[in-house]
Amino acid sequence: MRRVLLRVFFVLALPVLLVGVWWLASDDSTNVFWPPLRTTLKTFPDVWTADRLQDDVLPSLLRLTAGYACAAVAGVAIGTVIGSYRKVRAFCEPVLEFLRAVPPPVLVPVIMLFAGIGDTMKIAVIASGCVWPILLNTVEGVRAVDPVMAETAKSYGISGVARLKDVVLRSASPQIFAGLRQALSIGIILMVISEMFAASNGIGFTVVQFQRSFAIPGMWTGILVLGLLGFLLSMVFQVVERRVLGWYHGLRASARRSP
Amino acid sequence: MHALVVSGLRKVYEGSGRRVEAVRDLTFTVEAGELVCLVGPSGCGKTTLLKCMGGLLTPTGGEVRLAGEKVSGPPPGMAFVFQEYGRSLFPWMRVGENVELPLKQKGLSKARRRELVSDALESVGLADAAGAYPWQLSGGMQQRVAIARALAYEPQVLLMDEPFAAVDAQTRADLEDLVRGLWRERGITILFVTHDIDEAVYLGQRVIVLSASPTVVQEQLKVDLPDERDQLHTRVAPRFAELRTHVYEQIQSAKRGTPSLTKTDTPPPH
Numbered sequence: 001m002r003r004v005l006l007r008v009f010f011v012l013a014l015p016v017l018l019v020g021v022w023w024l025a026s027d028d029s030t031n032v033f034w035p036p037l038r039t040t041l042k043t044f045p046d047v048w049t050a051d052r053l054q055d056d057v058l059p060s061l062l063r064l065t066a067g068y069a070c071a072a073v074a075g076v077a078i079g080t081v082i083g084s085y086r087k088v089r090a091f092c093e094p095v096l097e098f099l100r101a102v103p104p105p106v107l108v109p110v111i112m113l114f115a116g117i118g119d120t121m122k123i124a125v126i127a128s129g130c131v132w133p134i135l136l137n138t139v140e141g142v143r144a145v146d147p148v149m150a151e152t153a154k155s156y157g158i159s160g161v162a163r164l165k166d167v168v169l170r171s172a173s174p175q176i177f178a179g180l181r182q183a184l185s186i187g188i189i190l191m192v193i194s195e196m197f198a199a200s201n202g203i204g205f206t207v208v209q210f211q212r213s214f215a216i217p218g219m220w221t222g223i224l225v226l227g228l229l230g231f232l233l234s235m236v237f238q239v240v241e242r243r244v245l246g247w248y249h250g251l252r253a254s255a256r257r258s259p
Numbered sequence: 260m261h262a263l264v265v266s267g268l269r270k271v272y273e274g275s276g277r278r279v280e281a282v283r284d285l286t287f288t289v290e291a292g293e294l295v296c297l298v299g300p301s302g303c304g305k306t307t308l309l310k311c312m313g314g315l316l317t318p319t320g321g322e323v324r325l326a327g328e329k330v331s332g333p334p335p336g337m338a339f340v341f342q343e344y345g346r347s348l349f350p351w352m353r354v355g356e357n358v359e360l361p362l363k364q365k366g367l368s369k370a371r372r373r374e375l376v377s378d379a380l381e382s383v384g385l386a387d388a389a390g391a392y393p394w395q396l397s398g399g400m401q402q403r404v405a406i407a408r409a410l411a412y413e414p415q416v417l418l419m420d421e422p423f424a425a426v427d428a429q430t431r432a433d434l435e436d437l438v439r440g441l442w443r444e445r446g447i448t449i450l451f452v453t454h455d456i457d458e459a460v461y462l463g464q465r466v467i468v469l470s471a472s473p474t475v476v477q478e479q480l481k482v483d484l485p486d487e488r489d490q491l492h493t494r495v496a497p498r499f500a501e502l503r504t505h506v507y508e509q510i511q512s513a514k515r516g517t518p519s520l521t522k523t524d525t526p527p528p529h
Contacts, residue, residue: 148346155313155339156361156412166360170351247351247392254394 035217040224043217048225052206057225060202063119064191067126071183075131076176079138080168089139100136104129104186105193117198125194130183137179141172174248177241184237188230203229260327262448263289263312263416267321270307281307283473285321289416289450294442296459297452298506299469299477300514305452308474309420312450313339326415335365338409342421344402348393354380355389358408365412379411380404382441399430403437410441416448423458432490435462439488456510460484460503461493468506470513477513480506 023037048057082088082096108125115121145168153159153167169176195204207222242249268285271278281304289295299305310316312323314333323330325337338361341347348357355376362372380386383403393401402422409417419438423431439462442449453459459466460482468477484498493499 146346148341148343149349151310151315152339152341152347154315155333155337156364156408157333157335158361158364162360162364166352167349170349173351247394250392251350251394 032214033216035220040217040220044221044224047218047221056201056203056206057229059119060191060195060204063122063194063202064126064187067123067190068130068183068187070123070127071130071134071187072180074127075134075179075183076138076169079135080142080164080172082135083139083142083172084168089143096132096136100132104190108194108197112198122191122194122199122202126187126190129190130187133182133186134176134179137175137182138172141175142168144175145171174245177245181237181241184233185230188226188233192226260291261288261324262291262293262326263450264324265308265312265321266324268308268311268318268323269320270304270311270316271319280473282311282318284475285469287467287476287479289448291415291448292446294439294449294451294462294464296463296466297450297469298454298456298459298466298510299474300471300510301454302472303469303513304472304474305454305469306420308469309418309450309452313337313418336415338412338414338417340402340405340409340417340419340422342424344398344405344422344425345393347405348401348408350392350394352392353389354385354391354393354396354404357393357404358411361408361412375411375413379407382410382444383407383437397430398426399434402426402434406437406441410445410447414447416450419449419451421453422451424454431458436490438462443486456503456506457494460499460506461488461490466502466506468509468513478509
């Protein structure tokens, strides 16, 4: 019981402290752009009503999900091909390094030219930014399949789909998940940015809209919503990761116990 | 028909202007149901030889025949037990799944697979470990799982590449007895590669001594110890000492690079 309380204390102490500091520091603020936290929180339930959740948060989430899923499928598929063949890798690597170095937000105007200003554009922007960490990590993971495991698979005639599904991808999964995790935060950033350019709904759109109409406390609530959303998605990600990579964490723990 | 025929096997590695002749000319046979140990000085190309036999490497010359069929890729009639058990078992699969995976590839029915898996695990003494992950087991137990996987595969020939080099001495003794027990019980053909002379003499019906690299067969030696062997008595038997001394001398002369003059099948006199 004491230990549980202590854990709860450690989890909550810093957030509570930070909110407290914000609350006190902004309490007597008369600056329009920096409203007291009290005001922001009071605005919150008025702004984020059920209607708004459906009209702005839901579309944002759907675009994020679609873009992220496209990036995950494409990244893992292409990464597996590149990682499996040394020649393909030598051929693609310089281009990959270049494409990865292009900051994804700069693609928004470009993609807008081709994909218009609808959902397709936003999904394409999210996917084109998320795909790189997934792809590059998959390449590394697939490359790093242990040679003894690869030989074991070969000697037992495990080839084709079974080799891919049961050996290569499983062995690369810790790396793939590292890529997916990076891609998630990039995805949230691009979701917001793409909605700031040309949109009629979405969380990013709402924040810009509030800022332009000087509804400053509303703008701050939008930022809080984005923070909470990121936190929530990261929690979901962790739960999934712990399920899929349970073996990996166990393996590492056992390696630490007996080096 | 011989279970395994290696004739004129030669392997030369070429790369970046360097030519390394790992195996020069190897010829030997293994009969069905035989337990043969290959022993040689360290770095003598034992692993190269084994990989050529298992179809994992293409030999530069000569050939390997498994039950009359030329090996040109991993043959379904051969199962491997690697030295690095920790890297040979898949850590994302439970023990049972590890044993079952090659069987799925063979296209066996689910019922048959389950039967083979539980039978194999039982015969290595791990009947109740099917649900554990390999990394939850000790090193010796992990190697037992690898042996079970090979048994369930029902190979004509079982290849073991220094399987006990990485486990402690007591576990090793247990595993040696396990292998001998399985061999006698199931009548499988085993080719066991080791660098440990005592292990080779204790386990084998026949010991093939390899020369230093580039490898040739230095000597073939019949181990005329009784079939009933145990760690306590066999290892202190005078004949065991004679045989191990003989193999030891052969390996020493192999290291010095002077091939012995007696390449015969006859063991040294009593």
